[in-house]
Amino acid sequence: MASTRPVGELLRGWRDRRKLSQLDLAIDAGISTRHLSFVETGRSAPSREMVLRIAEHLEVPLRERNQLLVAAGFAPLYRETSLAELGPARDAVRRILDGHTLYPAVVVDRSWRLLDANEPVGLLTAGVAPHLLGADANVLRIALHPDGVARRTVNLGEWRAHLLGRLRKEITLTGDPALQELHDELVAYPCDQPEPVPAGPVDFVVPLRLRHDDVPGGELAFFSIIATFGTPLDVTVAELAIESFFPADDVTTRFLGSVAGTR
Structure with missing residues (x-):
């Protein structure tokens, strides 16, 4: 599940996939464009709650939300049961x-x-x-x-x-x-x-x-x-x-x- 890519890069990839600007996503997620930019470039380390909030507004599937959390240094949240x-x-x-x-x-x-x-x-x-x-x-x-x-x-x-x-x-x-x-x-x-x-x-x-x-x-x-x-x-x-x-x-x-x- 671990990713070698930084969480900011992964989040930016999801934003690009959803065809959203930083401004659009920042407004949707209720955060500042400046903070989102810092997260995406790695200048700011997002909290667990911030990762989940951005992932929710990007409609990231649960499997990939776990990958985002791991990339940000947190434990996965969603279990995977047979x-x-x-x-x-x-x-x-x-x-x-x-x-x-x-x-x-x-x-x-x-x-x-x-x-x-x-x-x-x-x-x-x-x-x-x-x-x-x-x-x-x-x-x-x-x-x-x-x-x-x-x-x-x-x-x-x-x-x-x-x-x-x-x-x-x-x-x-x-x-x-x-x-x-x-x-x-x-x-x-x-x-x-x-x-x-x-x-x-x-x-x-x-x-x-x-x-x-x-x-x-x-x-x-x-x-x-x-x-x-x-x-x-x-x-x-x-x-x-x-x-x-x-x-x-x-x-x-x-x-x-x-x-x-x-x-």
Whole structure:
């Protein structure tokens, strides 16, 4: 976790990433521009409270807030607990998955690693190559790899643009080089459709459209909703996301209902 870069340099990097001037940040954080300048240049050593105040206004993720504290000579504030040890948070995630039994739902971390899923996710991952579904399965690789869900995705160009756009937002938010490496890997995957393909006039979100031989028209359609924990104080909890998929048309609704009736 330790960083060889001074805390002032790190804070300036976050300010630049957020495209804020020193004046803008100073006003937001309730400090003087002079003091902020001194902190960024190393002429003034910030207190623990000052580091946390600036990080809050820069919307620095909890993992990186710990790194700022260490760089400033303080102990990390936010613990990082494994999901298995999280108790109430883990139970809440499982209740959400269990309560979403009709439709697919997945739990991922900041790296988009698949942590948990409910049974209907098998409808999405049917036919995915085994090498993509191992212990370190990554949902973006599963979605966009040519041996993954991509080969069944009717609107691959549109869905790919949507997922890569979400990933780029996470890179901007976190500055995580591992996410940038993942992005570079994913953009190299082949795609024979233009991206983005504009959504149709009746679409209100970007849908995921999958080929499926057992439904009229041969296609299932989904939209998704992402849930996160509010005001987390643990790095793991802060980085958890639950993506729940819902039918985007009547054909998919009826099919999922009929499948649920056979389970």
